[in-house]
Amino acid sequence: MIEENNRVKCDLLKEIDMLNDSIQDDLMFGIVEEREKYYKIRKGIDDQCSELVQRKIKKLERDLVEYKNNTSYSMPRSRPRFWVSEQASCREEEIHNEYPRVSDEVGNLEDFNDYPPLRRSERLWNKGDFQQNQYYSNFQELAVLQLNGEILQQWKEPPIEIYTDFFIFNITNPREVLEGKKPIVKELGPYVYREYRSKVDIVFYENNTVSAISPKSFVFEKDTSVGNPKEETVTVINLPMITMLTMAKQGGIIEEFILSLLSNMQHIHLFQTHTVDELLWGYEDPLLKEFNKLFPQLMPDPHFGLFYGMNGSHDGVYLFHTGYQDYMKFNQIMKWEGKEFLSWWTSDSCNMINGTDGAVFHPFVQKDETLYLFASDLCRSAYVTYEQDMIVEGIKTYRFTVPKQVFQNATENPDNAGFCTPPGNCYPSGLLDVSSCRYGAPLFMSSPHFYMADQKLIDDITGLQPNKEAHETFLDIEPVS
Known part of the structure; x- marks a missing residue:
């Protein structure tokens, strides 16, 4: 009898567990389903408000054209109201008698752009004071760097094409310059490069800042350039040699080595000729190569170029202000390479970032x-x-x-x-x-x-x-x- 009761008890406990699991599954299904409904409603409201704000911005631009052209239009015969968005909902707010009614319902936006630009009024105190207008207040709120925000994508990947034109001065009389005569130069170029910029490794912080690095890449544009930088040559001053002579001023063993090195390398001259590509993006310099063999700590890389190592690289980690709660600080640099000030100059004001x-x-x-x-x-x-x-x-x-x-x-x-x-x-x-x-x-x-x-x-x-x-x-x- 006892064994039978224990068996029945175990069966009942199993049935209870199954019922509990079933109830939990039903509850979770209901929660997920309701949450999806809520997200769909919320997304619909957000999209509707975003569309409304964009239309307001376009209308503001038309209003500014009217204001600058010193023209005005008759007012629509309707109660003056203005639509704003607040906490993901759309509502009406009365702000000034010169603002026309935009729409009777939130979803009725078809006739929004049919109204003429707004009349000029004291809401714009003068042509340079925009902040008194509620339109601008809305735009200030949009101009904030935030995760998944509209501005963020344009900040990360600038939509504007950027081109860099390089011009090089070719010294046409190097021998005469060595004799003390005035240099004669001829400008070569432009050598045009498409510049690709982006911001990566983006991290947002709670103090309204965001960090990022900005790698740059350069791609040669043959059609808009005057020549081939890999074939055209240019004569310029020997910067590696001048750099070594500057280092020799330190004295000691480095001075002795550099002077000895220069005296033994008879083929090294004050002027040198390289292709434009080598001068811009780098080449292995024989003088730096010899110096690198004995002093690798002082000269870790024997290559030289005006932009050597800068194609496909970045110039450090930046910390920007997002503009939240203060649009005037939008994109301002708060720190560069972890520093609020530079250290190269001799005054605090000149070292400011x-x-x-x-x-x-x-x-x-x-x-x-x-x-x-x-x-x-x-x-x-x-x-x-x-x-x-x-x-x-x-x-x-x-x-x-x-x-x-x-x-x-x-x-x-x-x-x-x-x-x-x-x-x-x-x-x-x-x-x-x-x-x-x-x-x-x-x-x-x-x-x-x-x-x-x-x-x-x-x-x-x-x-x-x-x-x-x-x-x-x-x-x-x-x-x-």
């Missing part, structure tokens, strides 16, 4: 703004200021240019005293000594043809023809987005 990476700026750019950007190639931050309105492929833009003060020496612009290295060692205006951030190589940066530089620099070389149209550095910026 300011602005963006130059690829994109905050929305609603004003004409009276000074836009800062950091360029690792220049080893410093710089800035641009408004110059004039432009039309680029039918789009109204603001042209910002690099003012002359950016590269003036300390005599003309005391704020640039920190770029004199060592302190007090200042070069003529228009030159930036970047040897401190180029492993001691005696390299200087300037505008093409010494544009806006000290006139003496231009007079000392025959063949330079600086002019604003060809050699000015500028950015054409669409001010709204």
